[in-house]
Amino acid sequence: MDDYIEAYLATPIHLTDLASLANMSGFHFHRMFRLVRGxxxxSWVTTRRVCRARELLCSVST
Structure with a gap:
């Protein structure tokens, strides 16, 4: 799951895409994801995008 998210950060990532990777319904995936990740x-994808942007900005400015 994390590999998929990292690979597709620059594109829209839909809940249905993630749920199908986990062989779950969107509702069940959302509940389980929130339970496991908090x-x-x-929010998780948005945080990863911000972290990636920060990494890219730091690598360009040095």
């Missing part, structure tokens, strides 16, 4: 999938 935040909803959208």
């Amino acid at each position: 935040c909803p999938p959208h």
Whole structure:
């Protein structure tokens, strides 16, 4: 799951895409993701995008 998210950060990532990777319904995936990670999938993806942007900005400015 993390590899998929990292590979597709620059594109829209839909809940249904992540749920199908886990062979779950969107509802069940959302519940389980939030239970395991402590935040909803959208927040997780957004945080990863911000971290990636920060990494790219730091690598360009040095």
